[in-house]
Amino acid sequence: MHYIFQIIKRNRWIFIGLMVGGLLLYMPTPEGLSIMGMRAIVIMVVSIIFFIAEPLPLPGVALLIAVSEVISGIAGPTETARSFMSDSVFFIMGSLMIAAAIVKQKMDKRIALYLLRLTGSGVGRITFGLVAVSALVSSFIGQHTVAAMMLPVGMTLINMISEDTSKKRNLSALILLSIAYGALIGSNGTPSSGASNAIMLNFWKEMFDVRIGYLKWMAYSFPLILFQVPIFAWILLRTFRPEVSEIPRSVEKLKERIRKEGDMTPNEYWVIGILLFTVFLWVALGDRIGLGITSFIGVSLYLMTGLVRWEDLNNGINWGIILIYASTISLGLNIKDTGAGEWMAKSFLELISPLGIDSGIPLLAAISILTIILASVISSGAVVGLLGPIVLNMAQITDKSILAAGFVTAISSSFAYMAVAASPACNIVYSSGYLKTSDFLRGGWKMIIVSILLLLLIASTYWRIIGI
Amino acid sequence: MKILMCTDGSRFAEDAIRFSGRIARAMGWDISILYVRPRASSEHRIHLTTARKKLNEWNLDIPGVSYLKRAKEILIEIDVAKTLPAGEAESKYTFREGVYGATEIHLVGIHGENVRLRLREGETIDEILEEVRVGDYGLIVTGSRGHKGLARYFTGSTAMSIAKHAPCSVLIAKNIKGHEGFLITTDGSDMSERAAIFIAPIARALDARVTIFSVAEEGTTEDKAMERARRAEMIISQMGLTCDIKVGIGRPAEEIIEEARNHDLVVLSASGSSGVKKFFMGSVPLKVIEYGETPVLIVR
Numbered sequence: 001m002h003y004i005f006q007i008i009k010r011n012r013w014i015f016i017g018l019m020v021g022g023l024l025l026y027m028p029t030p031e032g033l034s035i036m037g038m039r040a041i042v043i044m045v046v047s048i049i050f051f052i053a054e055p056l057p058l059p060g061v062a063l064l065i066a067v068s069e070v071i072s073g074i075a076g077p078t079e080t081a082r083s084f085m086s087d088s089v090f091f092i093m094g095s096l097m098i099a100a101a102i103v104k105q106k107m108d109k110r111i112a113l114y115l116l117r118l119t120g121s122g123v124g125r126i127t128f129g130l131v132a133v134s135a136l137v138s139s140f141i142g143q144h145t146v147a148a149m150m151l152p153v154g155m156t157l158i159n160m161i162s163e164d165t166s167k168k169r170n171l172s173a174l175i176l177l178s179i180a181y182g183a184l185i186g187s188n189g190t191p192s193s194g195a196s197n198a199i200m201l202n203f204w205k206e207m208f209d210v211r212i213g214y215l216k217w218m219a220y221s222f223p224l225i226l227f228q229v230p231i232f233a234w235i236l237l238r239t240f241r242p243e244v245s246e247i248p249r250s251v252e253k254l255k256e257r258i259r260k261e262g263d264m265t266p267n268e269y270w271v272i273g274i275l276l277f278t279v280f281l282w283v284a285l286g287d288r289i290g291l292g293i294t295s296f297i298g299v300s301l302y303l304m305t306g307l308v309r310w311e312d313l314n315n316g317i318n319w320g321i322i323l324i325y326a327s328t329i330s331l332g333l334n335i336k337d338t339g340a341g342e343w344m345a346k347s348f349l350e351l352i353s354p355l356g357i358d359s360g361i362p363l364l365a366a367i368s369i370l371t372i373i374l375a376s377v378i379s380s381g382a383v384v385g386l387l388g389p390i391v392l393n394m395a396q397i398t399d400k401s402i403l404a405a406g407f408v409t410a411i412s413s414s415f416a417y418m419a420v421a422a423s424p425a426c427n428i429v430y431s432s433g434y435l436k437t438s439d440f441l442r443g444g445w446k447m448i449i450v451s452i453l454l455l456l457l458i459a460s461t462y463w464r465i466i467g468i
Numbered sequence: 469m470k471i472l473m474c475t476d477g478s479r480f481a482e483d484a485i486r487f488s489g490r491i492a493r494a495m496g497w498d499i500s501i502l503y504v505r506p507r508a509s510s511e512h513r514i515h516l517t518t519a520r521k522k523l524n525e526w527n528l529d530i531p532g533v534s535y536l537k538r539a540k541e542i543l544i545e546i547d548v549a550k551t552l553p554a555g556e557a558e559s560k561y562t563f564r565e566g567v568y569g570a571t572e573i574h575l576v577g578i579h580g581e582n583v584r585l586r587l588r589e590g591e592t593i594d595e596i597l598e599e600v601r602v603g604d605y606g607l608i609v610t611g612s613r614g615h616k617g618l619a620r621y622f623t624g625s626t627a628m629s630i631a632k633h634a635p636c637s638v639l640i641a642k643n644i645k646g647h648e649g650f651l652i653t654t655d656g657s658d659m660s661e662r663a664a665i666f667i668a669p670i671a672r673a674l675d676a677r678v679t680i681f682s683v684a685e686e687g688t689t690e691d692k693a694m695e696r697a698r699r700a701e702m703i704i705s706q707m708g709l710t711c712d713i714k715v716g717i718g719r720p721a722e723e724i725i726e727e728a729r730n731h732d733l734v735v736l737s738a739s740g741s742s743g744v745k746k747f748f749m750g751s752v753p754l755k756v757i758e759y760g761e762t763p764v765l766i767v768r
Contacts, residue, residue, distance in 0.1 A: 057510040103518055106525065148519040152526035159528070318514040379511055424515045427508065431516050433477070433531045 013053035021046040030343075037340035039072040044331060044340075044386060051378040059320030062327035074334050083330035084323075087290035088202035092381075093322055094295025095192045098278060099145040100316035101299070101308040105271045106261065108149035111137065113258045115153075121248035123171065127178050128233040130154070134182025135229050139189025139222075140279065143414075144424035146183040154179050155432055156257075160250035167243055172434040174240040177443055178233065183425035185228045187380070187414040188221050190214060191291055192282065195325050195381035198291070200410040202329055203388040207336055208402055214282040214291065220407055223462055227454050232447060239443045267307060274301045321379070328385025336389040345393035359398045361460050364408045367391050368452050371412035376422050380413035404459055415451050418444030469606040470498045474596055474626075477503070477535035480611035484641035485542050487763065488609040493548045493578065494673035500584040500603060501539045502570070504595040505532040533563075536585040540575065549583050550576045557583075568602045593629045600636060608634050612642040612757075631757055631766055637666065641763045644732070649677030651731040651762075652704070652711075653724055655752075656682075656696035659737035663767035664700045667735045668707040678704060678711035681727055683720040690715060721755035728762040738768045 008015060021042050029038045043065060050061045069080045111133060119129040130150065138146040154175045161168045187194040191201055191214055201217075204210040278298030286294050302308045335341045349358045357366050371391075375383045387409055395405035416422040420430045420437050429435060471492050475481040485501065492499050508516050520530045529537065540557055543549045549557040558576045565571045567586075575583040588595040600608060612627040627640045650671050654660040664680075671678050680700045684693035697713045704711045716723035728734040736753040753766045 054509060059510065100518075103522070108522060108526075144515040144518070148515060148522050151519050152522050152528055155523065155528050156526060316514070316518055318511070321511055324511070421509060421512075424512055427512045428515055428519045431508070431519065431531050433534065 011055060013049065013055035017046045017049040017053070017055070020049060032346070033343045034339055036072075036074050037335075037338040037343060040074055040331070040335045040338045040340045041344065043068050043072065043074075044335060047327075047331065048374075048378070048386065051382055057320070059323045062320075062323040065327040065331050069330065069334060074338060080330060083333050084326040086202055086206075086329065087292040088198045088205075088329065089322065089326045090290070090292025091191070091198045091201075091295055092195045092292075092325055093317075094292055094299055095142060095198070096317045096322070097299040097308075097313050098192075098275065098295060098302070099141040100313050101302040102141055102271055102275060103145050103148060103316065104308055104312050105268050107268060107271070108153060109258045109261055110264060110268065111149070112153040113255060116251050116255055121246050121251040123174070123242045123245050123247060124233075124237055126157075126247070126251075127174055127237055128230065130175065130178035131182035131185070131233045131236070132229050134179050135186035135189070135225055138183040138186030138425075139193045139225070140275070142193055143183035143187040144428065146186065147180060147425040147428040150179040150183070151176075151428055151432060153254075154429070155434070156254050157247065157250045158434060160253050161244070161247055169243075170240040171242045171244065171247075173439045173443075174236055174242055176429040176432060176435055177240070177439065178236055180423075180425045180429040181232050181236070181417060181443075181447060182229070184414050184417065184423060185225055185232065187423075187425075188411045189218065189225055190221075190279075190282075191217050191286075192279075192295070194414065195321075196384040196410045196413045199325060199329055199332075199381055199384045200388060200406050201291070203332065203336075203392055204402065204406060206333060207389065207392055208396075210402065211287060212403070214279075214286045219466065220403075220463065221411065224411065224451075224454055224458055227458075228451060231450055231454075235446050235450065236443060239446065240439075270305060271302075271307055274298055274305070274307070277301070321381070324379070325381045325385060328382045332385050332389045336393070341389035341393045342397070344390045345397055348390065349394060349397065359400065361456055363394070363398060363400060364404065364459055365452065365456055367394070367405060368408050368412040368415075368455060371409050372415045372448060372452075375413045375416045376419040378422065380416065380423065383413045384410055404463055407463075408455060408459060411455060412452070415448050417447040417451075469495070470500065470603060471607045471609060472596075472599060472603065472605040473499065473501045473539070473609040474611075474630075475501060475503050475535050475539050476592075476611075476626075477538070478611065478613070480613055480642065481535075482538065482542055482611075483644050484609050484611035484639075485539050486546060487641045487644045488607075488639055489543055489546050489548050491670055491674065493546065495670060496577075496579050496581055497606075498582040498584075499543070499548065499577065500586055500599075500605070501536060501543075502586045502588060502596065502599055503532050503535045503539075504592045505587060505589045506592075507590045532587050536573070536587060540573075540585060543575075543583060548577060550578050550580075568599075570599070592626055593633070596626075596630055597633060597635075600634060605636055607637045607639060609639045609641060612640050625758075628754065628757060631754060631764075635768065637765065637767045639733075639763065639765045640757050643761050644763060646732070647676070648730055648732050649679060650733045650735060651679050651681050651724075651728050652700060652735045653681045653683070653737075654696050654700040655720070655737070656692075656699070657737060659767070660696075660700065661703055663735050663737040663765075664703045665707070666767045667765065668704050668709055672707065672709055676732065678709055679731065680704065680711055680713045681716065681724065682714075683716045683718065683723045685718070685720070687717055690717060693717075721752045721759070724752070724756050725760040725762075728756070728760055731762055733763045733765055734760065735765045735767065738766055 024042045069075050070077050115129050115133050119125040134146050158172045191197045281294045352358050391405050391409045392402050395402045420426050473485050552558050570586040570588045573585040577583045610627045631638045680697045682693040682697040684690045693715045757764050
């Protein structure tokens with residue numbers, strides 16, 4: 001008896017998830033929703049519960065999504081397999097591989113050296129520099145890579161300030177959060193900066209046959225980053241008032257250490273060269289042969305030149321998360337195909353229409369807030385995968401631009417500034433042991449409010465001008 | 469014997485290591501110090517590994533190791549670890565992964581005993597209990613933040629859970645004071661006798677004053693309590709120590725907490741009372757841990 005109780009206790013979220021699913025299946029299907037649509041929604045609800053509570057490893061949830069899609073009769077086995085794999089998933093894979101190739105080199109030391117040469121030893125300038133560099137680099141190779149590369153830079157600076165941790169509490173939080181928030185800001189800069197972008201591109205293409213190129217994406221997303229960088233640095237400096245305003249000793253020591261490593265090696269030049277070449281191909285060929293296939297050209301070059309070994313890619317990439325994204329894309333498409341997306345979009349609009357926010361900019365604000373809430377508990381890519389079809393359907397019904405709605409969803413999904421566990425960047429800097437969870441709350445809510453306001457401002461002015 | 473000291477990097481844990489380190493040194497026990505790092509979600513584990521590799525490239529300590537290094541410094545400070553002329557601890561191995569489920573550094577103690585710094589990943593309590601299972605420890609030491617009542621209900625207490633579930637003796641070291649002697653409590657059970665046998669050599673090695681304490685729930689049973697105390701005294705004196713005897717009247721947990729105020733350590737045996745009684749009345753040792761102000765040693 002005790003043993004059975006233990007099993008139930010350990011797996012309680014599995015039981016809760018399955019029970020919620022079972023109950024929903026027993027309820028009468030609402031009007032306007034097909035039985036298949038209902039089943040798709042049930043799979044979505046149960047997966048969200050599993051994604052949040054994580055009663056089994058998340059890639060396992062992805063497998064369960066595939067299983068339930070076939071068993072519930074929504075899609076056949078071949079269709080399901082096909083919906084898991086697409087150019088977007090290739091693109092996510094390729095981008096992660098390129099990032100893994102870069103992380104293997106000692107680029108972090110170069111970046112740190114150039115950064116500190118520019119900023120000098122003032123804490124204000126260093127904060128701004130860290131946010132800007134993290135944002136810029138993560139725009140191309142993703143937040144997790146940038147956080148992993150910049151964390152040692154931040155920790156070295158912090159370690160050399162003073163032995164006494166109580167004298168550098170604020171300064172530590174300031175430096176580490178600059179890195180994390182910078183990396184998060186950048187994660188919508190280009191399509192290759194994060195999976196949520198690739199997933200949104202996938203939905204536009206599959207649902208509406210709208211194709212957005214690499215440069216066009218940057219034209220829409222970069223202005224927000226340009227605003228966010230200085231404002232975030234300013235807010236961070238105001239929130240975590242540093243104990244000292246200059247840290248010349250730390251900066252000098254750090255520079256000295258890096259200088260000992262010598263000049264840039266030919267390999268490092270090659271790594272950057274191939275990255276730039278791949279970005280060029282994304283811009284030039286991405287529309288024609290697909291961003292995913294293009295990224296594979298870059299990866300092949302890395303492998304052919306021996307700059308990265310397959311083992312590095314095998315060990316350095318979270319293959320499980322690719323499966324998770326693939327499963328949410330597949331589920332998202334099924335939600336759209338079964339008409340569940342449209343039904344949920346309509347229901348959501350009915351729900352919020354009394355508040356007067358069912359169209360225009362207020363609707364975008366509602367979408368943004370909904371996305372942020374979900375993105376604070378599950379990973380941003382999964383949020384876009386699950387919400388994407390619903391949001392795009394809402395935009396279609398209300399005659400709002402699907403591009404604007406899509407961009408708002410994809411960009412808001414990286415506004416998880418308050419949650420430690422939701423984004424790789426926050427998780428990595430938190431693992432340093434210098435931060436408390438409350439530090440993320442202290443700074444995060446301000447970042448979220450500012451980011452939403454900036455996003456809406458850009459949506460209502462700049463995006464209109466360039467024509468969305 | 470092997471002693472396991474748990475650290476979470478807080479000063480409470482450091483105090484506990486200092487306190488129990490002295491006991492271990494006097495007794496010549498093998499020491500392991502354990503830090504349990506929280507397990508990351510499966511989603512982030514690979515990213516964190518990448519970040520750790522980067523930290524390694526920069527010669528920075530991976531998270532958690534700094535706590536163990538601090539523990540090592542404390543051991544050097546109180547002369548437990550053997551030091552090289554440079555003042556560094558003499559270590560047999562640098563960090564090795566996968567030693568009985570943990571990453572460890574192996575140091576040499578002052579009398580040649582083993583001192584291990586171990587790092588595990590997962591749920592704190594589960595990992596500590598797993599460590600005890602594979603490591604065959606005789607005593608677990610943990611600090612305590614000293615949350616009481618409602619605060620403890622919300623934050624949960626690692627020390628409490630370990631005291632409840634550990635298969636071996638547990639020392640909860642908090643509010644450590646000077647040299648005021650040990651208080652050995654007895655309820656007349658076999659377990660209390662074993663507690664007396666366990667603590668006597670430690671008291672002798674540390675040259676600590678020993679007081680035997682027995683509680684009568686009512687005034688009429690005071691004789692019996694006295695008798696129990698005498699029996700414990702006999703055991704202690706057989707091991708070549710002299711001791712005082714005291715008898716309190718009232719509720720055991722309250723009396724023990726009150727009496728323990730003037731002592732360095734209160735020794736209790738894992739409760740001899742039955743499961744049903746424990747359920748309704750609460751266990752005396754757990755109450756003393758929760759509401760007492762003195763380090764508690766529960767002997768199993």
